[in-house]
Amino acid sequence: MSRIIVKQLPKHITEDKLRQIFGAQGTITDLQLKYTPDGKFRQFCFVGYSSEEEAQSAIQHFNNTCIQTSRVRVESCAALGSEEKPQSWSKYAKDSKKNLDKLKAKEEEEAAAAKAKESKKKSKDKKDKVDQILGRHKDDPEFQEFLQTHDKSRTLWGNDLGVNNNNQEEEDNEEEREDPPAGRDDSGVDADAGDEDAAEDEADEAEEEEVTGKLAEKPISDLEYMKSLMATTPADTAPKKTKPKADKSDLELFTIKIHNVPYNTKRQEVLKFFKPLKPYSVRLPGKVHGFCYVGFKTEKDMAKGMLKDKSFIKGKQVFFSDFTEKNKVTKANKSGQTVAPAAAAADAGNAKWKHQQDSMSKEDDISESGRIFFRNLAYTTTEEDLRKLFEQFGPVVEVNLPVDKLTRKIKGFGTVTYMMPEHALKAFNALDGTDFHGRLLHLLPGKDIEKNPQDDLDENDASLSFKEKKALKLKKNAQKPIGWNTLFLGANAVAEILAKQFKTSKERILDTSDGGSSAAVRLALGETQIVIEMKRFLEEEGVRLNAFDEPAKKRSNTVILAKNLPAATETSELTPIFSRFGPIGRIVLPPSGVTALIEYCDPSEARQAFKKLAYSKFKNAPLYLEWAPEQVFTTTLSGEPVIPKTEPKPEPKDEPKHKEKLEEVKMEEKAQEENPRAEDADDEPEPNTTLFLRNLNFKTVQETVEKHFRHLGSIHTVEIAKRKDPENPRNFNSLGYGFIQFKKSAVAEHALKNLQLTHIDGNAVELKRSDRVLKTHDNEGAQRRLASQKKQTGTKILVRNIPFQAQYREVRDIFKAFGELRSLRIPKKATTGEDAHRGFGFVDYMSKAEAKRAFDALSASTHLYGRRLVLEWSANDDNQDVEELRKRTAAKFGDSQASTEAKRSRKSFFDVEGNVQPNQDEDDEEQ
Numbered sequence: 046m047s048r049i050i051v052k053q054l055p056k057h058i059t060e061d062k063l064r065q066i067f068g069a070q071g072t073i074t075d076l077q078l079k080y081t082p083d084g085k086f087r088q089f090c091f092v093g094y095s096s097e098e099e100a101q102s103a104i105q106h107f108n109n110t111c112i113q114t115s116r117v118r119v120e121s122c123a124a125l126g127s128e129e130k131p132q133s134w135s136k137y138a139k140d141s142k143k144n145l146d147k148l149k150a151k152e153e154e155e156a157a158a159a160k161a162k163e164s165k166k167k168s169k170d171k172k173d174k175v176d177q178i179l180g181r182h183k184d185d186p187e188f189q190e191f192l193q194t195h196d197k198s199r200t201l202w203g204n205d206l207g208v209n210n211n212n213q214e215e216e217d218n219e220e221e222r223e224d225p226p227a228g229r230d231d232s233g234v235d236a237d238a239g240d241e242d243a244a245e246d247e248a249d250e251a252e253e254e255e256v257t258g259k260l261a262e263k264p265i266s267d268l269e270y271m272k273s274l275m276a277t278t279p280a281d282t283a284p285k286k287t288k289p290k291a292d293k294s295d296l297e298l299f300t301i302k303i304h305n306v307p308y309n310t311k312r313q314e315v316l317k318f319f320k321p322l323k324p325y326s327v328r329l330p331g332k333v334h335g336f337c338y339v340g341f342k343t344e345k346d347m348a349k350g351m352l353k354d355k356s357f358i359k360g361k362q363v364f365f366s367d368f369t370e371k372n373k374v375t376k377a378n379k380s381g382q383t384v385a386p387a388a389a390a391a392d393a394g395n396a397k398w399k400h401q402q403d404s405m406s407k408e409d410d411i412s413e414s415g416r417i418f419f420r421n422l423a424y425t426t427t428e429e430d431l432r433k434l435f436e437q438f439g440p441v442v443e444v445n446l447p448v449d450k451l452t453r454k455i456k457g458f459g460t461v462t463y464m465m466p467e468h469a470l471k472a473f474n475a476l477d478g479t480d481f482h483g484r485l486l487h488l489l490p491g492k493d494i495e496k497n498p499q500d501d502l503d504e505n506d507a508s509l510s511f512k513e514k515k516a517l518k519l520k521k522n523a524q525k526p527i528g529w530n531t532l533f534l535g536a537n538a539v540a541e542i543l544a545k546q547f548k549t550s551k552e553r554i555l556d557t558s559d560g561g562s563s564a565a566v567r568l569a570l571g572e573t574q575i576v577i578e579m580k581r582f583l584e585e586e587g588v589r590l591n592a593f594d595e596p597a598k599k600r601s602n603t604v605i606l607a608k609n610l611p612a613a614t615e616t617s618e619l620t621p622i623f624s625r626f627g628p629i630g631r632i633v634l635p636p637s638g639v640t641a642l643i644e645y646c647d648p649s650e651a652r653q654a655f656k657k658l659a660y661s662k663f664k665n666a667p668l669y670l671e672w673a674p675e676q677v678f679t680t681t682l683s684g685e686p687v688i689p690k691t692e693p694k695p696e697p698k699d700e701p702k703h704k705e706k707l708e709e710v711k712m713e714e715k716a717q718e719e720n721p722r723a724e725d726a727d728d729e730p731e732p733n734t735t736l737f738l739r740n741l742n743f744k745t746v747q748e749t750v751e752k753h754f755r756h757l758g759s760i761h762t763v764e765i766a767k768r769k770d771p772e773n774p775r776n777f778n779s780l781g782y783g784f785i786q787f788k789k790s791a792v793a794e795h796a797l798k799n800l801q802l803t804h805i806d807g808n809a810v811e812l813k814r815s816d817r818v819l820k821t822h823d824n825e826g827a828q829r830r831l832a833s834q835k836k837q838t839g840t841k842i843l844v845r846n847i848p849f850q851a852q853y854r855e856v857r858d859i860f861k862a863f864g865e866l867r868s869l870r871i872p873k874k875a876t877t878g879e880d881a882h883r884g885f886g887f888v889d890y891m892s893k894a895e896a897k898r899a900f901d902a903l904s905a906s907t908h909l910y911g912r913r914l915v916l917e918w919s920a921n922d923d924n925q926d927v928e929e930l931r932k933r934t935a936a937k938f939g940d941s942q943a944s945t946e947a948k949r950s951r952k953s954f955f956d957v958e959g960n961v962q963p964n965q966d967e968d969d970e971e972q
Contacts, residue, residue, distance in 0.1 A: 047100045047483045048075070048122040052089045055113040067092050070106055071099025074423035074483035087135065091122065093483020095425055100483070125478040125485060298325060298340030299347035302368035306337050307359045315339065318358055322350055338368060411473055415442075415466035416491030420458035423482040428602070428648050434481065435461050439468025440775060448627075448647045460491050465774075519660045532576050532593075532906040533608065536568055538639050541612035543571045565851070565910050566858045573907045579635040580905065586633045588642065592674040600672035602648040603630075605655055607641045609669045614638035622663070626654035630682040642673060646682065730761040734793045735786040737815040741765065742806035743779045753805050754785060758792035784817055836918065840867070840896045841889045843919035847871065848910040849881055859909065860888045863902060864895025887919060 051067075060078055067073060075093030080086055094100040100121065108119040123130035182188040303315075312327045315337060326340040341347040347369075354365040411417060419431075432444050446459040463469040477488040509517070534542075540551045547554070554571075555564040562570075580590055607619070616634050623629055623643050627650030633642040645651035659670045676687050738750065751763045763785045767777035787793045793814075802809045847856060857869050871886035873879075890896040904916040 046121045046124070046480050047095065047097045048091060048093045048480050048485075049100050049104055050089060050091055050120050050122050051107070052118040052120070053115055054086075054088045054090060054117060055115045056086055056088060058086075058113065063090060063092070066112065067103060067107070070103040071095060072425060074425060093423070093480075095423065095482050122480070124480070296325075297373070298342065298369075299344050300368040300372045301339045301341070301347060301350055302366045303337050303339060304335070304364045304366065305361060306335055306363060307361045308334050310337070310358060314358065318356075319350055319353065322346055324350070338372070340372075411469050411490050412466050414491060415463040415469040417461050417463075417469055417473055418458070418489045418491040419461065419486060420489070421484050421487045422455065422457045422459070423484050424454045424457065426455060426482055430482070431459070431461065434476070435463075435472055436775075438463075438472040438475065439773065440464040443652075446649055448649060450627075453628075453646070462491070468773075516660060532579060532640065534572050534575060534637070534639055534906070534908075535609060536908075536911070538609075538612040538637075539568050539572045539575060542575055542637050542639075543567075545613060562858045563852075563855055566855050569859055569907055569909050570862055573902050573905075575637050576906050577902060579637055579640065582635045583633065587679045588633060589677055589679055592677045599675045601675045601677060602672070603646070603651045604642060604644045604673040604677055605651060606671045606673040607643060607668060608639070608671065609666065610639050610641060611664045611666055612637065612639060614641070614664075616641075619643070622658065623654055626650050626657065642677070644678070644682070730786055730788050731790045733790050733814070733816075734761065734788065735784055735815045735817050736793055736797060737813040737817075738783045738785060739781075739811040739813065740808050741779065741781050741783055741810060742808045743781055745779065745806045745808075749806060750783065750785060753803070754787075754796060754800070757787070757796055757800075759788035761786040761788050784815060837893065837897055837900070838918045840891070840893050841887055841919045842896060842900055843885065843917040844888055845885045845915040845917070846912050847882065847884050847886060847914065848912045849884060851909055853882075855909070856886060856888075859903070859907075859914075860899055863890075863899035865891045867891050 051063075054063075058078075060076060063078070064073055064076055067076075072095040073092060074095050076090065078086065078090045092103070094103065104119050104121060107117065109116060111117070306329075310329065312329060315327050315329070316324060319339065322341075324339045324346075325342050326338075328338040328340075330337070339350065341350060347367075351365055351367075355362060357363070417435075422431075426446075428444050428446050431446065432441055435441050435444070440463070442462045442464050444459065444461050447456045448454065449456055461469075461472075463472070473488050473490075476486055479486050540554055543554050544551045554567060557563055561567075583590060605623075614634065615638060616632050619632060619634065619641060620629065623632075626645075628646050630644040630646050631642075632644075634640075643654075645654065655670055655672070658668055660667045662668075678687060680686055741750075745765065747763045747765055750765070751760055754760060763783065765783035766780040768780055770776040770778050785796075787796070797812050797814065801812055803812075804810070844856070853869070853871060856871065857866065860866060860869065867889040869886065869888050871882045873882050888899075890899065900916055900918070903914055907914050
């Protein structure tokens with residue numbers, strides 16, 4: 046844990062003072078002083094260091110020491126969510142006992158409120174049910190009489206009055222039946238028709254009396270009573286019922302705003318533009334021109350309408366935008382309702398928040414994309430640190446760490462993409478909230494970056510031309526570590542450079558009418574001279590040329606190698622092209638101007654430049670870009686020397702350490718004397734030298750086995766059978782058996798007889814003879830081959846890859862330029878009637894110095910008729926040379942045929958790394 050907590054600090058301590066105090070023990074990446082919501086200092090802080098060693102050093106140095114009369118306690122922080130974290134006692138801490146009790150009480154209150162709300166809802170439902178029953182029987186007179194009888198609010202005198210009135214009405218009715226009034230005969234027909242109007246007036250008066258009676262029963266003053274009588278009219282008592290018209294403004298439409306509309310556009314033209322769709326509304330503002338609004342009933346119709354974006358109306362291109370959410374706010378503001386500006390702003394804010402939530406919901410899951418977004422990084426974090434952290438869980442495709450263009454520091458966030466999504470999910474679960482360089486790492490699902498439509502093109506697409514398919518294929522393969530010849534020069538570039546140096550024309554350089562050497566020889570020798578000058582210039586600029594010759598080296602992530610540039614290219618022409626993507630640390634361009642090294646300050650900017658510029662056109666030729674080998678420069682941009690990883694770092698001159706170093710050197714020399722493997726490392730092993738090792742410990746490694754058998758004699762190679770770990774494919778698990786091959790068959794016989802059931806890492810290992818032919822690793826074999834090829838054995842050089850159209854005198858003219866030749870022999874084909882050579886030859890010089898000078902000059906990069914000459918040192922006997930070539934060729938094809946038969950006959954085989962492929966069985970080896 047590189048994060049510490051400092052307790053019992055003084056009340057008035059400042060952040061600058063703490064940085065000054067704790068910064069003496071290391072680089073501080075984070076410092077947080079904790080305050081209450083009222084702004085009161087809680088007298089403790091968190092300090093983050095760039096490494097765990099610095100944090101532990103700070104704890105040991107500052108714990109139980111005094112800062113301004115206060116004795117502070119310094120402890121290591123517990124991991125987020127760890128059970129080892131002590132219980133917080135402060136009332137301001139969220140996980141303290143007091144706050145937990147408050148939280149529990151609050152939860153109980155919320156539960157009680159929810160319960161009360163639920164009971165209230167039930168009672169409301171019950172009341173609504175009663176009202177529903179009363180409404181169903183409101184026209185039933187017997188039910189109304191039942192309600193009046195059981196009304197508890199009625200008064201005794203009102204009840205009596207009601208009874209008396211009812212009795213009086215019954216007596217009057219009986220008198221009417223006995224004595225009918227004047228104007229009515231026994232039949233009940235009116236005597237005078239004019240009395241109908243009087244009857245209607247009486248009915249109106251009766252209704253007015255009813256209304257008056259109802260008003261009289263209300264507890265109002267006399268003045269209000271008189272006003273109510275004056276306001277009451279027959280028209281009021283019987284109002285006319287009219288159906289309100291449907292308001293179209295309340296309809297919610299999906300609106301599109303069209304920009305750049307022509308001036309005289311009419312509504313019918315807009316409707317015609319959207320056919321066969323039928324918009325529900327089209328609004329063309331009268332005073333303002335240049336835009337209009339089109340509304341659709343459904344979102345599906347609006348989506349179809351949006352497809353016409355960037356189309357043309359009356360010859361003018363129009364642009365669409367979604368105006369649905371803004372239209373809702375505009376409607377609310379223009380309606381009769383009084384909508385506050387704050388509410389409108391809140392609606393707009395909610396719409397933005399909803400849009401953000403929708404975009405978040407559309408993000409790819411980590412288990413599908415394999416991409417993780419990380420933040421809260423320290424500004425001192427590098428891409429190598431992050432790659433090392435995330436590669437613990439699986440192979441990483443890319444780590445993107447943006448850099449601020451002004452401060453030239455990282456922005457504190459970035460993304461990482463895994464090759465397998467399950468590894469990303471494992472890393473997300475393991476690293477989220479953990480401590481990294483003194484800060485808590487925060488991980489989120491990575492959002493898919495909007496890709497360029499050209500990235501989705503397939504090179505097999507029938508719509509693409511041959512040229513487009515080839516360019517697309519080259520663009521996709523640009524990131525692959527192709528082993529191109531760094532010092533390669535095209536024939537045209539060589540001719541232009543020679544013409545410029547000798548101040549002549551290309552025609553004269555290639556002219557052979559004067560009887561001199563051929564044009565191919567001139568170009569070959571000219572290329573050799575230019576390459577020698579280029580190598581000398583690169584070495585003066587601090588470039589390690591050996592880095593280009595070493596095979597299988599890790600590539601740099603900041604240095605780009607631009608090759609095959611047009612002749613006489615200058616730095617001023619490359620700078621504006623490459624500086625668009627970020628500041629350039631340095632550009633190394635030889636005088637020939639055909640190959641350049643461009644180093645960026647930041648890896649992310651270098652990657653962006655590589656992707657954009659690979660195979661792009663520069664002058665009249667494409668840019669051929671390649672990642673340069675790692676540690677290609679001898680010094681960094683700051684001027685510090687670069688120490689290769691293979692070399693030990695220099696230690697300070699300290700006498701005790703110097704003595705220990707001398708003792709270690711003596712021990713190594715003694716071990717080398719005991720181990721004769723280095724002496725005959727180039728020799729091929731004898732037949733019957735491979736032994737099968739059974740019952741190996743699963744923890745045993747190759748170095749342990751090699752050390753155990755080292756005292757017997759020279760060892761060719763050791764291989765332990767391994768299988769990929771299903772949980773982490775980057776790791777390999779041992780299968781408990783392996784093979785060892787010695788250089789001498791006598792050593793193998795001795796080991797088989799005397800070391801049977803020998804103990805290695807606690808296991809008794811059984812040895813058996815095996816006919817398997819083991820091969821050394823590619824790196825080892827390549828380094829040995831390079832060393833053997835460059836080691837001078839005499840004055841004779843073997844020249845391979847000679848073009849078949851090359852003549853004897855052309856080869857002689859090339860090698861004669863470096864010294865006096867003793868002999869030149871190019872073997873010819875044995876086919877009768879053909880005078881063609883076999884593509885290789887032997888060149889013998891008079892002295893070793895001349896041979897070495899020719900070898901160093903021509904082995905770098907010399908092409909004859911477009912083919913590179915490959916040089917090796919050879920023995921002095923021609924017959925031995927030919928026999929040696931035949932043996933090498935036979936051994937090469939014999940090994941490939943034997944390995945093919947082994948693959949056919951066995952289920953298991955070893956790859957170049959010594960790992961067993963799946964579905965294998967070693968029963969045949971054990972038998």
